Amino acid sequence: MARRANAETISEGVREMLRADIFAAQWAPGTNLQIGELTKRYAASSTVVREAMVRLAGEKLLQFRPNRGFFISEYSLEELRGLGGLRCRVEEYGLTLAIERGDVDWESDLVALHHRLERTPRRDSEDPHHITAEWFVAHQGFHAKLLEACGVPLLQDFAATLGEATALYRLWTAPDQRAQSRDIEAEHRAILEATIARDAPTATKLLREHYMRTIDIIEDAEFRAASEAAPSQE
Template identity: 85%
Template sequence: MARQANAETISEVVRSKLRADIFAGQWAPGTNLQVGELTKRYAASSTVVREALVRLAGEKLLQFRPNRGFFVSEYTLEELRGLSELRCRVEEYGLTLAIEQGDVTWESDLLAVHHRLERTPRRTSEDPNHISVDWFLAHQAFHAKLLEACPVPLLQDFAATLGEATALYRLWTAPDKRAQSRDIEAEHRAILDATVARDAPTATKLLREHYMRTIDVIEEAEFHAASEAGLPKE
């Protein structure tokens, strides 16, 4: 039993490191992750690495292609818009339930999580073109807390999965001028204010606009990248 528990711990450590590296932008969407290279990178056996890859594929961060291996999840703009639309509908319902049933403790926790997000620099002077890890984690925590009072845990899990499916694209398009000039802090503050005011129609409307604006930035960044490469817009 002790040996099994130790193996599970090692597997979880490797999964966590691999997951963190994916979100840190170590590999672009579509990159093929080689098991041999990962065993060296994480000083783990190929069995442990494969287990981690399978679990991350289940979380939609990776895609498994038969006879080809595991790839960092890659989506077309049409697929991204479809995922975002699904995320909007899921979270609009979840946030409505949370606003209806959330108590004062949830409301206080939400204010605290937002305070942390607002006080965490989105970019640092050392790397002004990319989102900081601390801000990324605080951002995830804020959106998760919005839905925490929803009495349907499965909905919360599904929303988190949908959010992470598009997270890589948000990180990779961070250097785009539209992403840098966007007042995302004001967007979060407006969503918070409507939620605390228990105004579900306004809160869900602002949440949808927040997500779809992100997709617009991704599309604009993809368009510029294609233009610079001499490729047609998708």
């Protein structure tokens, strides 16, 4: 029994390390992950690594392709827009319910998480082109708390899955100029203020604009990257 518990602990540890590396943008969307390389990276057996990858595929962070292996989840721009639109619909409903049902403790927790988010550096002066891990965690926490009071765990889980799909691209396109100059702090502040004021129409409108602006930046970055990679016609 102790040996099994230890094996589960090791497996969980590898899964969390791999998950953290995915969200640290160690690999671009569409990258084929080699099990042999990951066994060295995480000092784990191929069985443990494969189990971790299967579980992350279940979370939609990896995609399994028969006879080809595991890949960092990759979506077309059309698919990303579809996922973004679906996420907006789901979270608009969830936030409306949360505003109706949330109590003062939920408000207090939301304000505290927003405070942590505002005080956490989004970019490191030594690596200004990428989002810090601390800010990413704080950002995920704030958005999760917005929906927490809705009282529908299945909705919350679905929203988290949809959010992580776009998060992979948001992190990868972080060096883009539009992403760097965006006043995302003002966007979060406006969403918080409307939520605390119990103004569901405004809060959900701001949330939708916040998410779709991210999709716009991803699309713009992908378009320009494709243009730069195209051979010159001169």
